Amino acid sequence: MKEHSFDVAIIGGGPAGSTCGSLLMKYNPGLRVVILEREQFPRDHVGESQLPPIGTVLHEMGCWDKIERAGFPIKVGATYRWGQTTDLWNFEFVPFGDLKAEARPARFEGQRTKTAFQVDRAQYDKILLDHAKEMGCRVREETTVRQVQREGDRVTGLLLGDGTTITARHYVDCSGHTGVLRRAMGVEVDQASSLQNIAIWDYWQNAEWAVNIGVGGTRVQVMSLGYGWIWFIPMGPTRTSIGLVVPASYYKQSGKRPADLYLEAIQSDPVIAPLISNATSEGKLATTKDWSFVSDRLVGENWFLAGESAGFADPILAAGMTLAHSAGRDVAYTILALDRRDFEPEWLRERYDDTHRRRIQQHIRFADFWYTANGCFTDLKDFTAKIAEDAGLKMDPDRAWQWLGTGGFVDEEAATPGIGGYNLTAVKEISGAFLDVPPAWEINDKNLFDLNLEGAERIWIASLANGRITRHRCYRRGDKLLPNNGYYHMLISILKGGNTFEHMQRTIEANARSANASSEQLQALLSGLLESLEAMVQDGWVKVGRDPAKPGMPRVFINDHSIVQQNREATPGSAAVGSS
Numbered sequence: 132m133k134e135h136s137f138d139v140a141i142i143g144g145g146p147a148g149s150t151c152g153s154l155l156m157k158y159n160p161g162l163r164v165v166i167l168e169r170e171q172f173p174r175d176h177v178g179e180s181q182l183p184p185i186g187t188v189l190h191e192m193g194c195w196d197k198i199e200r201a202g203f204p205i206k207v208g209a210t211y212r213w214g215q216t217t218d219l220w221n222f223e224f225v226p227f228g229d230l231k232a233e234a235r236p237a238r239f240e241g242q243r244t245k246t247a248f249q250v251d252r253a254q255y256d257k258i259l260l261d262h263a264k265e266m267g268c269r270v271r272e273e274t275t276v277r278q279v280q281r282e283g284d285r286v287t288g289l290l291l292g293d294g295t296t297i298t299a300r301h302y303v304d305c306s307g308h309t310g311v312l313r314r315a316m317g318v319e320v321d322q323a324s325s326l327q328n329i330a331i332w333d334y335w336q337n338a339e340w341a342v343n344i345g346v347g348g349t350r351v352q353v354m355s356l357g358y359g360w361i362w363f364i365p366m367g368p369t370r371t372s373i374g375l376v377v378p379a380s381y382y383k384q385s386g387k388r389p390a391d392l393y394l395e396a397i398q399s400d401p402v403i404a405p406l407i408s409n410a411t412s413e414g415k416l417a418t419t420k421d422w423s424f425v426s427d428r429l430v431g432e433n434w435f436l437a438g439e440s441a442g443f444a445d446p447i448l449a450a451g452m453t454l455a456h457s458a459g460r461d462v463a464y465t466i467l468a469l470d471r472r473d474f475e476p477e478w479l480r481e482r483y484d485d486t487h488r489r490r491i492q493q494h495i496r497f498a499d500f501w502y503t504a505n506g507c508f509t510d511l512k513d514f515t516a517k518i519a520e521d522a523g524l525k526m527d528p529d530r531a532w533q534w535l536g537t538g539g540f541v542d543e544e545a546a547t548p549g550i551g552g553y554n555l556t557a558v559k560e561i562s563g564a565f566l567d568v569p570p571a572w573e574i575n576d577k578n579l580f581d582l583n584l585e586g587a588e589r590i591w592i593a594s595l596a597n598g599r600i601t602r603h604r605c606y607r608r609g610d611k612l613l614p615n616n617g618y619y620h621m622l623i624s625i626l627k628g629g630n631t632f633e634h635m636q637r638t639i640e641a642n643a644r645s646a647n648a649s650s651e652q653l654q655a656l657l658s659g660l661l662e663s664l665e666a667m668v669q670d671g672w673v674k675v676g677r678d679p680a681k682p683g684m685p686r687v688f689i690n691d692h693s694i695v696q697q698n699r700e701a702t703p704g705s706a707a708v709g710s711s
């Protein structure tokens with residue numbers, strides 16, 4: 132006998148659905164959670180290149196080891212032809228030379244917490260869905276949600292393809308681009324960007340990897356053309372995803388069939404063509420468009436939107452799955468807190484809605500920045516100028532940096548500041564590749580740091596850990612937030628006690644000594660604090676100054692990343708561990 136009544140019904144068994152289900156079961160194994168998935172897994176899905184924050188979520192779900200055992204390539208970074216020059220440049224999550232050639236399968240520790248995976252979604256999504264099942268979710272594949280039944284803003288049931296109805300206390304829409312529940316509840320979407328692109332992609336067998344780094348590590352290839360760009364993502368020893376992104380208007384004007392446009396692009400690209408000279412396509416050419424949007428709201432009386440149903444920016448950031456995993460996690464925590472009546476239900480719902488919508492909007496802003504600042508788009512000058520104009524940018528690339536920060540670099544939930552799954556160091560480094568003058572570290576050479584909380588109101592924000600939401604005070608001024616926890620809390624207390632660099636240095640060292648911190652821990656603490664201090668300066672929470680009589684802050688080197696022009700890559704550290 133199939134059950135029809137559940138605590139939580141999740142529509143869609145992609146990364147958002149599996150994350151939400153697994154975490155609900157992990158923290159409250161007594162729940163009855165059903166995941167309704169239209170397809171039979173494994174099934175192909177576009178979106179294969181991850182960012183490092185996903186590792187922490189997989190680890191919390193208890194399935195990082197399963198993903199590692201599947202042997203997906205380790206994403207160490209990316210090689211770009213993008214920005215001010217047609218030269219290739221590399222961006223790496225772990226700096227050149229620091230990556231050790233470790234045997235696999237490895238554990239989620241050390242350097243592997245800083246790298247990401249490139250995943251074959253057919254396998255990856257199946258591992259996650261099977262994991263959710265193992266955690267106790269009822270998983271029903273080949274089960275389509277046909278209709279969402281509602282009374283006002285309340286979902287009352289889900290009508291399935293077989294004519295039966297499922298009811299639940301909470302409903303979560305993780306149905307991806309389909310947005311089954313979002314559409315049924317009449318939620319409008321804001322296509323906040325002018326990015327109206329189409330993607331054409333296929334999977335290839337036996338393409339060369341552009342680079343081999345350490346054991347199983349590589350970089351994805353992102354190659355601008357005058358009229359669009361190509362992604363090249365090895366997803367396993369022999370299978371590679373290769374896609375072409377062009378403006379929809381360009382595609383229409385070209386009068387070409389998608390397959391012709393696609394093959395012409397990849398077969399004539401000087402980087403990609405040699406990699407596929409002995410490869411064969413799987414003949415699964417697919418296209419999609421209209422992916423850039425944010426939903427007007429993500430919550431209702433008894434329902435939530437998570438993952439791509441809530442919104443998405445653009446493939447250029449490789450951040451879709453990061454958003455999907457983090458939204459699935461966030462909704463699970465919100466449901467757990469609602470059930471425990473930990474806080475006022477309205478606050479819990481609004482918090483998720485605000486936080487996640489802001490995240491998506493920041494991603495869209497970052498993607499706009501990428502496109503606008505790409506001098507390699509020789510045929511797309513009008514296109515990128517239009518993005519800039521629609522976004523109110525009216526700018527040269529340098530002013531784009533100022534605009535990029537208008538939504539703030541401080542993310543109240545992320546441990547370190549940044550945008551779109553890239554931390555501030557990475558955002559600055561990548562932006563440096565686009566801008567005439569790379570964004571400076573505002574704290575470099577300064578020695579006076581004045582906390583500026585003037586005009587800020589105090590609100591509550593949340594931290595999510597160990598299945599519980601806790602509340603913290605946070606300052607808010609306009610669109611900018613300053614949480615009073617973590618590194619920010621340390622900095623606020625330090626700066627309340629004195630505004631000089633010496634005072635800051637003394638206090639941090641004293642704290643590290645009393646906590647018996649190792650030199651590695653001290654270095655990690657310093658990196659986190661300095662990056663957070665920089666974000667506070669960028670977001671206007673700290674005013675910097677220089678007392679000429681005193682030494683300035685030494686030039687910051689918070690480098691978890693590195694960018695290197697390939698033609699200057701004479702003896703990169705990655706070569707020491709096997710770069711080809």
Ligand SMILES: Cc1cc2nc3c(=O)[nH]c(=O)nc-3n(C[C@H](O)[C@H](O)[C@H](O)COP(=O)(O)OP(=O)(O)OC[C@H]3O[C@@H](n4cnc5c(N)ncnc54)[C@H](O)[C@@H]3O)c2cc1C
Nearest residue numbers: 143145146147169178180276306307330438439446451452
């Ligand atoms: C061109 C392109 C390139 C991208 N590249 C990247 C990338 O490199 N890196 C990255 O991180 N992200 C990328 N993304 C984004 C990424 O693909 C998505 O953000 C991610 O898959 C979202 O996960 P999800 O769980 O929300 O939805 P999905 O993974 O789409 O899962 C939704 C599931 O819901 C099921 N479903 C749908 N309707 C129903 C129904 N009625 N009943 C039951 N089940 C249903 C579907 O079968 C599907 O399995 C890309 C997106 C695009 C468009």
